[in-house]
Amino acid sequence: MVDLLPEHTPLWQHVEATAAAHFRRAAVREIRTPLLEVTELFARGIGEATDVVGKEMYTFLDRGERSCTLRPEGTASVVRAAIQHGLLSQGPQRLWYGGPMFRYERPQAGRQRQFHQIGLELLGFAAPRSDVEAIAIAWDLLADLGVGGLALELNTLGSPDDRARYRDELVAWLQAHREQLDPDSQQRISTNPLRVLDSKNPATQALLEGAPSLADALSGESHERFSCVRRGLEALGIPFTLNPRLVRGLDYYSHTAFEITSSQLGAQATVCGGGRYDGLVEQLGGAPTAAIGWAMGLERLVLLLAGAGPAAAAPPPPDLYVVCRGEQAEARALPLARLCRQAGLAVEIDPSGAGFGKQFKRADRSGAAWAAVIGDEEAADGVAILRALRRSSSASGGSSGEDQRVTPEQLVALLREGR
Ligand code: ATP
Ligand code: MG
Numbered sequence: 001m002v003d004l005l006p007e008h009t010p011l012w013q014h015v016e017a018t019a020a021a022h023f024r025r026a027a028v029r030e031i032r033t034p035l036l037e038v039t040e041l042f043a044r045g046i047g048e049a050t051d052v053v054g055k056e057m058y059t060f061l062d063r064g065e066r067s068c069t070l071r072p073e074g075t076a077s078v079v080r081a082a083i084q085h086g087l088l089s090q091g092p093q094r095l096w097y098g099g100p101m102f103r104y105e106r107p108q109a110g111r112q113r114q115f116h117q118i119g120l121e122l123l124g125f126a127a128p129r130s131d132v133e134a135i136a137i138a139w140d141l142l143a144d145l146g147v148g149g150l151a152l153e154l155n156t157l158g159s160p161d162d163r164a165r166y167r168d169e170l171v172a173w174l175q176a177h178r179e180q181l182d183p184d185s186q187q188r189i190s191t192n193p194l195r196v197l198d199s200k201n202p203a204t205q206a207l208l209e210g211a212p213s214l215a216d217a218l219s220g221e222s223h224e225r226f227s228c229v230r231r232g233l234e235a236l237g238i239p240f241t242l243n244p245r246l247v248r249g250l251d252y253y254s255h256t257a258f259e260i261t262s263s264q265l266g267a268q269a270t271v272c273g274g275g276r277y278d279g280l281v282e283q284l285g286g287a288p289t290a291a292i293g294w295a296m297g298l299e300r301l302v303l304l305l306a307g308a309g310p311a312a313a314a315p316p317p318p319d320l321y322v323v324c325r326g327e328q329a330e331a332r333a334l335p336l337a338r339l340c341r342q343a344g345l346a347v348e349i350d351p352s353g354a355g356f357g358k359q360f361k362r363a364d365r366s367g368a369a370w371a372a373v374i375g376d377e378e379a380a381d382g383v384a385i386l387r388a389l390r391r392s393s394s395a396s397g398g399s400s401g402e403d404q405r406v407t408p409e410q411l412v413a414l415l416r417e418g419r
Contacts, residue, residue, distance in 0.1 A: 001114040002299075010315045011302055015145060016098065019118050019296075022141045026133075028094040028120060033077035035100065039067040045076030045284055047250045049192035056103040070102035074119045075277070075293055076284070082123055083286040092124030098298075110268030110300045119295035120274075123281065126290035128225050131256040131276060132232030134292045138260060138272050139238050141296075147271065147304050149263030152238060155246040156226040156255050157194075158218045160279065163254065166217035167193055173211050180207050194247045208245070215244055222255065229256055252279025256292065264304055271304070272296040317367025318346040319415055321389070323359040328379035336372060336384060336408050343412045364389060369418070372411060373403075383407055386414060 004012060023030070039059050046053050058070040071077055074097045087093050098118040105111055120137060122130050135152065142150055157163055174181065174189045174196060181189075182201040189196065197214075199205060218226070233240055240258075248257050257275035265271070274294025281289035320340055324333040330353065337347040348366055350359045356373070363371045373385040386404045406414065 002112055011305060012298070015298060015301055015305065018145055019098065019141055022137060022144065023096045026094070026137050028096045031078055031081060031095045031097050033081050033097065035071055036068050037071055037077055037080070039069040041076050041080055041284070042069055042072060045079065045280065046073065050250065052103060056105055058102045058104060072101055072103045074101065074117060074295060075121060075280070078121050079123070079281055079284050079286070083281065083284060088124060088281070088286060088289055092122070095121045095123065108268070110265060110297070110303055112299060116298040117295045118298065119293060121291060121293035123291045124289050125292060128228035129232055131229045131292050132236065134274065134294060135233065135258060136236055136238060138274070138294050138296065142260060142271065145301065145305060146308060147262055147301065151261050151263065152240040153243040153246055153259045153261065154230070154240045155243050155257045156218065156222065157247060157253055157257055158214065158222040158255065160251070160254055162218050162222050166212070166214050169212045169217065170194070177207060197245045197247050213244060225255060248275050252277050252283050254278050262304055265300055268300060271300045316346070318348045319368060320345060320347045320370045320372055321363035321366045321368035322347060322349045322372045322374070323356065323363055324350060324374040325353065325356060325359070326376045326379065328376055329374040332374050332379045336374070336411070339408050340412055340415065343416060345412070345415055370415060384411060386411055
């Protein structure tokens with residue numbers, strides 16, 4: 001689990017603000033759910049047979065002996081909340097969420113035990129064009145952030161009937177080739193056979209070239225639906241490649257599955273993963289509700305953007321740096337800073353009590369455009385000396401760079417003019 005230090009947070013804030021703006025323009029509203037849920041929610045909402053539930057959850061008994069889990073993803077909680085608060089009876093919901101998720105994984109670059117996601121959930125949307133819209137929102141956000149080397153991989157899992165039929169075929173084939181599979185994949189034959197398709201084991205991957213294909217198992221209707229999605233993406237000019245191995249292993253996932261990767265990331269290349277989960281709301285106790293969504297990993301985004309120029313801009317410096325020395329002067333500094341802050345200016349006070357020379361050096365390093373200097377004499381008169389620290393501030397202040405003796409009110413007025 002990782003600390004985000006002050007030098008890191010500006011980039012995070014930039015990413016979060018950009019995402020929030022995209023969601024707002026797409027008429028998607030934010031939902032915030034607790035970090036902690038009863039374990040049962042994820043067992044049912046993600047599935048016992050997945051790595052996430054099987055191996056990665058932070059699960060413990062609370063003081064009331066209830067099994068609790070730190071959320072490993074956002075979708076199950078959003079769907080729970082939508083059901084619990086009757087949101088779905090008010091019509092389709094366009095929701096987004098963001099925040100920390102927890103998975104007990106092996107930490108490495110782009111993979112942490114506490115990590116952050118933002119995600120989109122369109123609940124009550126069945127048409128293929130909603131798949132296209134969901135993907136477009138993710139694509140445009142990543143493009144706007146300036147993420148390079150983007151690629152969209154697309155697949156369809158077909159309808160639940162298609163999948164059930166394919167699953168039987170695949171299981172029969174995997175059984176027949178059991179000896180040649182890696183141990184993980186052997187185990188998945190009974191628990192989660194579709195996930196064998198995206199096994200990372202090279203020998204298994206080679207063997208799978210001969211496996212029955214999901215595309216062959218699709219009904220005419222599923223084919224037509226998928227081609228609608230592809231045409232929609234083409235119409236928007238969003239490039240994609242088809243990846244028949246891209247699966248989400250659970251029964252309530254259907255039709256569209258997709259991932260967005262960046263060639264500029266190493267082994268952990270996926271920044272966004274999503275798909276259609278028409279069966280989930282019902283699985284969690286709601287009325288049958290079509291839905292599509294995605295989740296994006298912010299650590300990987302930040303890795304991509306770090307050092308990428310404008311996006312990584314440092315926070316703006318304060319407008320004013322207060323240099324003060326002597327007990328009287330120091331007592332005047334905070335009221336002055338407070339007055340300025342109430343007027344919307346950013347102010348830093350030198351706390352050191354050091355000599356003026358040292359304080360001016362610090363004032364300069366702070367990047368502030370102006371310094372307000374208070375010594376004993378100024379304190380006694382209830383004024384400060386306003387000094388331009390940057391060429392541009394002297395110009396906008398209209399003072400040709402000379403020090404000015406000003407009351408706090410005059411100082412505020414001058415600075416607000418100069419901004
Ligand atoms: P991966 O194959 O990388 O483990 P996943 O299929 O487990 O991904 P999802 O559950 O689809 O990932 O989560 C969506 C996104 O969240 C991922 O594409 C990735 O960007 C990010 N993500 C997932 N797990 C982590 C993690 N442990 N640390 C950082 N980011 C993560
Ligand atoms: Mg994972």
